[in-house]
Amino acid sequence: MNIAGLVSLSDLPRTCPLLCRNNHPEYGEARTRVVEVRGVRFGDGRPVVIGGPCAVESCDQTLNVARAVQRAGADMLRGGAYKPRTSPHDFQGLGLEGLAILSAAREETGLPVVTEAMDPRLVEQVAEFADMIQIGSRNMQNYPLLAEVGRAGKPVLLKRGMSASLVEWLGAAEYIAKQGNLDIVLCERGIKAFAAGEYSRYVLDLNVVPAVRAYTFLPVIVDPSHATGVAALVEPASRAALEFGSQGLIIEVADPTAARPRCDAAQAIDPDTLARIVQFAHRHIGTALERVA
Ligand code: PEP
Numbered sequence: 001m002n003i004a005g006l007v008s009l010s011d012l013p014r015t016c017p018l019l020c021r022n023n024h025p026e027y028g029e030a031r032t033r034v035v036e037v038r039g040v041r042f043g044d045g046r047p048v049v050i051g052g053p054c055a056v057e058s059c060d061q062t063l064n065v066a067r068a069v070q071r072a073g074a075d076m077l078r079g080g081a082y083k084p085r086t087s088p089h090d091f092q093g094l095g096l097e098g099l100a101i102l103s104a105a106r107e108e109t110g111l112p113v114v115t116e117a118m119d120p121r122l123v124e125q126v127a128e129f130a131d132m133i134q135i136g137s138r139n140m141q142n143y144p145l146l147a148e149v150g151r152a153g154k155p156v157l158l159k160r161g162m163s164a165s166l167v168e169w170l171g172a173a174e175y176i177a178k179q180g181n182l183d184i185v186l187c188e189r190g191i192k193a194f195a196a197g198e199y200s201r202y203v204l205d206l207n208v209v210p211a212v213r214a215y216t217f218l219p220v221i222v223d224p225s226h227a228t229g230v231a232a233l234v235e236p237a238s239r240a241a242l243e244f245g246s247q248g249l250i251i252e253v254a255d256p257t258a259a260r261p262r263c264d265a266a267q268a269i270d271p272d273t274l275a276r277i278v279q280f281a282h283r284h285i286g287t288a289l290e291r292v293a
């Protein structure tokens with residue numbers, strides 16, 4: 001797909017030599033580097049769907065949601081043990097205990113686990129339990145943290161900073177790559193634009209998805225949960241993301257029979273909705289952009 005002229009990123013070969021598509025003719029104009037997480041392959045044609053709670057709150061809650069995510073046919077489990085909360089008085093996650101719960105959920109369901117690391121001092125600990133380490137939006141430009149996850153020997157899910165340009169986002173990925181780790185999946189999760197917070201939580205920037213694919217060979221996925229903040233919008237946003245070329249989705253799910261989640265309850269979808277999204281995603285071969293190209 002040729003979208004030259006939409007964005008000017010002419011400095012990329014200098015600022016991101018390791019990840020810039022132009023510097024790597026082996027990937028041609030469209031090929032993606034496949035990032036493998038315990039047998040789950042990002043960028044290999046079939047979109048990857050990750051589901052799970054916003055936060056690990058208890059063993060029962062996590063196992064119930066993990067089972068539902070597995071029954072829905074999703075590929076991976078998400079869940080935060082360390083949570084970046086706006087208020088320090090809000091639930092901060094279960095920490096090490098949460099990581100152990102995620103391990104138990106992986107053991108039972110077989111689903112690989114992605115979870116967030118926030119503190120460079122705890123990256124090693126998170127890497128012991130996680131199959132993939134998530135860098136959250138608020139930490140996208142925490143350069144010591146990026147270098148540390150670059151050395152941790154695990155694939156990384158790098159969320160876009162909520163106010164980050166594409167150049168800044170790819171620059172953050174380059175910090176990880178510079179440590180020798182090219183197993184990076186990028187994730188658009190909604191940005192702060194003038195309308196953010198008025199009728200949805202953030203502004204879902206789907207235009208960035210084809211741009212990412214044009215400028216780097218790394219896979220890119222979309223988080224429709226944080227981007228919209230509204231459960232009813234998650235399914236349409238997921239479909240739209242795939243049409244824009246997203247190579248996967250990361251979605252927050254709640255067990256509707258259990259207590260209301262302590263974090264991000266308004267955006268959590270039920271397992272039946274996740275199952276519909278998984279069906280749509282796994283059948284989705286090629287994007288609308290590619291079909292008209
Ligand atoms: C999350 O995925 O749990 C999360 C906190 O997301 P973000 O960093 O995109 O806000």
Ligand code: MN
Binds near residue numbers: 054263
């Ligand atoms: Mn959340």
